[in-house]
Each structure stands twice: as structure tokens, then as C-alpha cells.
Amino acid sequence: MLHTLAVMVENDPGVLARVSGLFSRRGYNIYSLTVCQTENPDLSMMTIVVEGDSQVIEQVTKQLHKLVVVHKVTNLSQESVVNRELALIRVKVKSDTRLEVLQTVDIFRGRVVDMGKNNLTIELTGDEEKIDAFVRTMRSYGILELVRTGKIAIARSDN
């Protein structure tokens, strides 16, 4: 099962290595990892999607807490959360498929951010399933290049 952990860490050099090294040497499987500075420049938030049963997640959480650079670990899978991913996809288009592709992008509420002679670059945000579905649809036209950020997540507010 996949779990999403929000890990608040110090915004210092080497912190990513400490956290990712912990996962690799203890054999925890990282599914995705995103990290960036928060509203407080001293802190960064890592969103880590990790695969494992509840016992593994408990160990991951405890081991993360042991790192001096880790401030807080929250398991977002247990709460109501908003999560998003960003994908940039370059798709092959011909004169007869261009319109079809543009219509699909519109349905998925994507945006064309670059255009070449025979290709379109599309920006899409959404949860993992939405992006998966879009990628599946685009496959028939031919995907030239694809980058995804991995999940970021935030708990829904109470009120």
C-alpha cells in the first residue's frame, strides 16, 4: 500500500541525502519524493510517497524522527488531503490529430505551453489518477517526452 508522508525538515545542504539515504539503507521503497522550501525559509517540506504495510510505515516514521534535521512527520494517508502532481508531456501531432489532441487537453483542463511543427507540449496538474488517465490517452498519439513532479499533498482544513 502507498502512504504519503509530509516531512518537515531543515532547509540545509545535505538534508535530502540524509533522508533519501535513510530510505535506501533500510530498504524502504520510495515511490516518489518532492521537496521545496516552505513559507519559512529555514524549513523545507518533503512529500514522500512510500510503499509498505503499517508496520513498515511506523518504522519509517520513527527512523525519520531520529534524524536531527527532521522537525515533523505527518502521515497524510490517514487524513483528508488535497494532493496534486504536475506533468509536462510532449506529444507527437500530425495535421489530422492536432485538433483531437487539443480537445482532449481541454477536457482534462490542461494547457498547451509550447508548440513545435509536429508536437505539442502540455502542462497538466491533478491527482495521480487524472495524470495517469491523460498519459494513457496521449499514448496513442505518441509521447515524445514526459516529466512528472511526483505527488505533493496538504491536509484539508477543518472548517
Added chain:
Amino acid sequence: MDKSKEDALIARDPEITWEDEESLALDNYNGAKALLDVLDQEGVELIFGYPGGSLLALYDALLDSSIRHILPRHEQSAVHAADAYARVSGKVGVCLATSGPGAANMVTGIANAYMDSIPLVILTGQVSTQLLGTDSFQEVDITGITMPITKHSYLVKDARDIPRIVKEAFYIASTGRPGPVLIDLPKNIMAAEVTEPYPSKVALKSYKFFTKGNSGQISEAAKALAQSKKPIVYAGGGVITSGAGKILQEMLEKANLPVVTTLMGIGSVPSKHPNHLGMVGMHGTITANLAVDECDLLIAIGVRFDDRVTSGLKHRFATKAKVIHIDIDPAEIGKVIRAHIPIVGDAKLVLEEFLTKINPPAIQDWWNELRSWQKEYPLSYEQDGRLNPQTILEAMGKISGEEAVVVTDVGQHQMWAAQFCPVNQERHFITSAGLGTMGFGLPAAIGAQFAKPDSLVFLVTGDGSLQMSIHELATAVQYHLPIKIVLMNNGVLGMVRQMQKMLFNERFSQIQLDANPDFVKLADAYGIKGRRVEQADQVEDALKEAVATPGPFLLDFTISPDEVVLPFVPAGQGITEILEGKE
């Protein structure tokens, strides 16, 4: 321009040459001097270190410092010595090595301390910040290399951070679950001017640990104990770290509880204590192993359920027992064995509260069972007049009295020592447990002797282990350390040979140490007195001579390569599948 930006620019200015840095080092109150002052204020009396190019400013400043510097013959030994110094004294051990090869040579020692949760502050030299990352001379990314084997580490990029970082390092190393903390010190940082004062307290927002156990859980544990018919206390290194030995003994006596210890837990309860069933695990006593297998309540204190105890078989370890697990590290609870009653806290504080809540259970039947096992399966050996390791260790125990510190290397002799050396006090049995580092013994004995200059220190070692750090005989001579070396010399790598004998059908592979030196002559070359012993009836006399002779002494005991450590539970076998070695 803001002062910090200006300094950062200076630090990165390639125009500043090494010569400039060294002249700076002599004139100003610099990083090196600040570092030594902070160490002094932290109460550091000794540093085990080895100099090198990137540490010139620091070694220069050492000349004017009250801190004593000990020079071993290898950086790995500096770490092992600091490690044993910490184990014996209960203080934080400090070691120092230069950048590149010096730092890299410390890696095994750091891993050793990490595995056994020993508080160390490791100082490494580093190339100047403007050379970092350029593969410069004697550069190695030591914080990167040691990340998995340190509790925390720092690369100092601004000399003004030195006081804060050193203060934090000592705090992190010695609190919670102790461990090694590394500080990497670039050469120009050591030479840069420092005006920052020593901070009065540590402000670490993200570093937390709990010392007081949850009272509800402790009551729950007391209830479980009152209801149990077959309880066992399973004591580990954490008992010694927290200084809980005395309170543990009180608890054992109040409720008349049986106890087993791990290798790291030796000394937490006196070996001869009537409630002590011996060490548990691969080379533990049969009674201890049967007791853990059969118990209905396992009170685990400061242990991590190492696979040398559980055989890596969690589904077959103490399966009938409710498990109470007391540990300061929450991540240890549930890591290997499920804890029914987890208690996160310092062993001493938890046991103090537990003691006030316990009602002694009625366990006479359990004791009858345990006593019958003890009678049936004593730790024994053939007393046929041969010179065997057990005779040597028992004689050593008689002569050493209660005050001696026993340091071991790693191998068969280590297990024999764990089984047969009487240890009556905490911090008096020093051994490399988690990592099993051959070569640990001699430098560790040096560190132990520095921690207790007036105590008798025995090193129990083997011919394989001793040769991995034999150069440290020079250190023992240089500092007049009266270490008594008990060498079990069988001309082979005994533990490997034993496993090949018992598990690989006697197909012996690469265990013969045929070109062994004459150890007594070698000791003589270093200026150390020694004696070879080949007969059992000479053992006592030889040990007495060693103890009576001032200075270090090497006793080279010739033992048979066929001697084996028994009992023996092969790895991956259930803890009751014990090879007793009886024909």
C-alpha cells in the same frame, strides 16, 4: 558589507594561499583555538588523534591547550580508544584525524561506536572551503561517507559556528540514545578569526527524546508482571548506558526475577548474582536460551533484539511471551519483535518508577524449572589438565578481583571471555558487540586504561585480532600503560574455523595463520615484557607475574585450534536448537 557576507567571500577567495592561512592561525583567536576552548569547557581532558596537513592550525593551538593529546599509530585506533574511553568513563570520547585518508581510516571505528550506541565526538580535518569538491589533495567527503554510521554530522563552513556546533555535537552524542557525532573542519575555517562566545545552552528545535516513561504503561507492565508465571528479564547495553544496573538489581531481588543479559549487557548484573542465568543468544547458556523460549513475560530493557540473540527468527523468538520493551529509542520498539507493552524512556527512570509499582509474582515453580536446567546444562569444559581457554579465563578472574576492566577483541576468545570472565560492575567488560570489529581490542584497552589509569586492565585477544592492531603496542609503551595482554594463540582464525568445522563439514578455507610471529619476541622488540605459556599448571604463575610486573605485559597462551565455543546456536536456527558439542 554585512560581516557574514564579507567572511564568506574571504573563505571562498582563491587568492588566499595556504601560507596566509597558517600565518593567520598563529596571530588571531582562530577556529582552532575556539574549538579547543569549547572542548575544554565541555570537560574534555583527552583527545585521541593523529595529525596531518589540514590540521596544522589545530595542532599548533594544542601546544598551548590544557587538553592532553594521545597519539596512537593509526586513526582507526584513535576512534576505538576514544570509544572504550567513553564506555569505561561514561563520558563523551573525542577523537581527531586529518582529512582524506585520516578521516577514511576512522570509518570502521565510527561504525563500531554507532552499532554499540557509544557517545563520541569525531573531529576530522578537511581541505579549505575553496577547494571543497575539486578532488583536491587529501580530500574525501567524510560527512557523506559516514552519514549512515553517525547519529549526526556537521561540515563547518563558517568559523563563527564552531562554538555552537561543538556544543550541539556533545549534546546530541550524549543524550537520548547516545552515538557518534562527526564534525568536519575545513583548514581555512580552523585559521579564520572567531569572536563568537561559547553558547550557554543548546537550541535544537527538531531534536527530541523522552526520558520519563509513560506512567500508564509502567503500571500496565507491573500488572503483567504480577500475573506472570514465567517472567524473564532481558538486560542489554542500555541498562549500562543509563546507569540502571543498581536499580535493576534491586528489582530482581525485590521480585526474585531471573535475568539474562546480552553481550552488551554484561556487567549490568554481576555474573555471580544468583538470579543471573547467563548470556542469551548464539553462544549464550542453554538455560538462558531455554528460559527465553519458555517464558510467558519478557521484560526487555535497553536491548534491540539483535539477530545474534533472536537468530533472525522473530516468529520463533519468545513466542509464548508477552513482551515489555523499555528503550529510549522509539524506533527500536517494534523494529524486530512486537512489544505488547512499549515503554519509551530512560531505563533508569523507568525502572525506578516500575520498582515502586511491582508486586512480586509467585514463581517458585518457574525457578524450580530454571534451576533444573542450570543443573542439567552448566557451562562446562573438559578439565583434563590441558591448557584451555576456560582455565586461563577462570584463573584470570580469580587474580583480577572485582576492580579489573576486561577488554576483548573479536572471535572465539571474546565469547569465552563473555562466558567465563566474572564481571561484577557496569563498564568493566568492554567489547565490540554490534559490529564485531577484529582489531578493536588493543586500542580499546588503551582507551580503557586512560579512563581508569589506576585500574588493572586485561586485554583478552586472539592471534588474528591482535595482528589487526598490533602497532598499538607502541602506544602502550609510549604512554606507560600497564595493560596485561592475554593472548589466546591457536594459529588460526578460530571462530571461522569453528563454523567451517561445524557447519561446512570440516572443509577449512583460509583460516591458517602459518606465518605468525613469535609474539613474545615481538613484544620484546617494542620494549614489552612477555612470556609464553604452554602448560595448564603455569597459568596462575604467569598471570601473577604479568600483574606484578610494572608496565604492559604480553602472555602468549598456546591453545589448540580444535577448541570450540559451546553452546552454539547456528545463525538462522531457533534459539533452542543448540549445538552442545557433546559426542
